[in-house]
Amino acid sequence: MGKAELRGKRASRRKRPRSQPIGRVVCALVLLILVLSASLAHAIAHAAAYLGVASCAGSTCHGRSEGNGKVVRQDELAILQDGSSAAGAHARAYAVLASARGQRIAATLGLGPASSAPACLGCHASNAPQGLRGPRYRTADGIGCETCHGPASAWISAHYALPASHASNLALGMTALDNPQVRARVCLDCHYGSAEAGQFVTHAMMAAGHPRIAFELDLFSALQAHYDLDADYTARKRRPDSVQLWAVGQAEAVRRQAALFARPNLASEGLFPQFTFFDCHSCHRAIRDGPEPRRTFEDNPARPIPFANPPFNDENMILLSLVASLYAPGEAARYETAARGFHRAMGQGAKASGEAARTLASAAASLSDRLAARSFAPASAFDAVAAVAARTTSARFTDYAGSAQAVMAIDTLLNALVREGRVTVGAAAGIRARINRAYEAVAAPERYDPPTFRRALGEAARAIAALR
Ligand code: HEC
Ligand code: HEC
Ligand code: HEC
Ligand code: HEC
Secondary structure, X not given: OOHHHHOOOOOOOOOOOOOOHHHHHXXXXXXHHHHHOHHHHHHHHHOOOEOOHHHOOOOOOOOOOOOOOOOOOOOHHHHHOOOOOHHHHHHHOOHHHHOHHHHHHHHHXXXXXXXXXXXXXXXXXXXXXXXXXXXOOOHXXXXXXXXXXXXXOOOOOOOOOOXXXXXXXXXXXXOOOOOHHHHHHHHHHHHOOOOOOOOOOOHHHHHOOOOOOOOOHHHHHHHOOOOOOOHHHHHHOOOOXXXXXXXXXXXXXXXXXXXXXXXXXXHEEOOEEOHHHEOHHHHOOOOOOOOOOOOOOOOOOOOOOOOOOOOEOOHHHHHHHHHHHHHOHHHHHHHHHHHHHHHHHHHHOHHHHHHHHHHHHHHHHHHHHHHHHOOOOOOHXXXXXXXXXXXXXXXXXXXXXXXXXXXXXXXXXXXXHHHOOOOOHHHHHHHHHHHXXXXXXXXXXXXXXXXXXXXXXXXXXXXXXXXX
């Protein structure tokens, strides 16, 4: 898991206000030269093109060594290429394909060199379509700025020149990453998967050695933050709200999982379901043959599946259930019915489960819209922490992935309370040890034990509740 170690690695960097009129001019010159390139002009005329990280990296643009820009930090590149931090993961993503682990995965699957395997490049590089690569585009840059912010050809020269505004940038095609739904979908393409080429981790890849993928939108956003959420940010963009990001992230994750599972080409491989969608441990457990039966799994109250079948990995479905009851109670019943119906349909065959997946995806989509449209009271993170630890929810933490998702929730919600000034930094530090114990309970899948986990999680949640 390791998120505990990752947290807080990024030292806080303050930006000093200082204006840079020269920066604008140089940026504009660099851009002018770029824009004059004929092939690029063609791309611009027809579709947005990817100009490459180098086009953003000028020392007067986003390539400063210190985050002292007037509006944005301008040292975004340095943060995102910091090899010692989680924020540097995207720049490293292409290089890890050539690591021993990456090569072993690809060799086991007969994919040829991992660094050029289409099945891997969709998530480990920007992977822009061939015809839309500007002259400075390099695959070796890994996941570049434009993978998240959108291909820049149409807005690069306009976005720093006055009177550019966030709205005018978006109108030119910049991606609205300050919108929680938009951001969630961008991240989930790789941090869960998509139906696009090269963006799906199969069970075969996992069996060949690919790590499991754990994701939570708010926590992972903080881990890769290369921007300051200051007053200036809030004046230009939507005010960031951690509870909303967390809640919308859960809804979009369920929506994505169900939508992918609803596709027959992804849901199964020949006769077999695609195992990657299911609880890994349900199949990967030791068998004992002694006369005394010893169950290695627990019944889960919200999964009406036939006894001893592998359950769908419902880590996000569990948390969305509590999100719905807290923040969209009018839709909670519809979602609950869809979620149970989905589990139940697993016992009824491919057609029924495909239909139930579509019903679930649409219930999750409607929840996502509802959560994105409402506002969250500053103390709402307290309610969420209490709900994660409540008996009805915690009884559902019977397997590893759901439990890991619950600790990430507690972690990110506590961070939110600190940011909102509801909990002091000192008080939060006192609770860290308990949260770390909950992380330890999901640190090694082979040692995972549900009762131990629920105890650790309960202690952390109770300590937070006591600060209310
Ligand atoms: C759906 C997107 C996706 C696809 C497709 C994908 N990966 Fe990954 N890969 C990830 C993510 C996300 C991580 C980080 C997982 C984590 O630690 O949370 C990762 C991690 C890895 C790691 C470990 C990196 C490290 O820092 O130790 C290796 C190696 C790797 N992938 C290789 C491959 C190879 C080889 C392929 C093709 C066979 C592939 N990946 C396909 C998303 C993907
Ligand atoms: C993994 C996705 C991702 C990548 C890669 C990425 N960003 Fe971002 N970036 C974000 C998110 C999320 C935000 C916060 C939402 C927002 O402000 O739009 C953000 C915000 C920003 C901001 C806005 C700060 C503000 O105050 O408005 C700048 C500038 C920025 N990124 C520059 C870059 C540059 C330059 C690169 C490449 C070196 C890059 N980003 C790569 C996801 C990404
Ligand atoms: C194009 C695919 C892609 C997109 C889009 C993407 N990621 Fe990633 N991300 C990866 C891969 C692959 C890794 C693992 C790379 C490695 O281990 O070197 C990763 C790693 C990370 C890590 C480091 C995790 C760790 O355990 O060290 C964080 C944090 C992260 N991503 C956050 C985000 C967020 C937030 C978004 C959306 C704003 C996002 N990512 C969008 C592919 C992607
Ligand atoms: C429906 C049952 C099932 C599920 C669910 C399942 N697997 Fe597997 N897994 C298998 C089978 C079958 C094999 C092939 C090896 C074997 O026969 O034991 C395998 C092999 C593996 C191997 C290689 C093990 C070895 O001994 O070499 C790994 C690693 C693995 N799976 C990881 C995962 C992960 C991670 C998940 C969850 C995302 C998962 N599996 C979900 C059935 C399953």
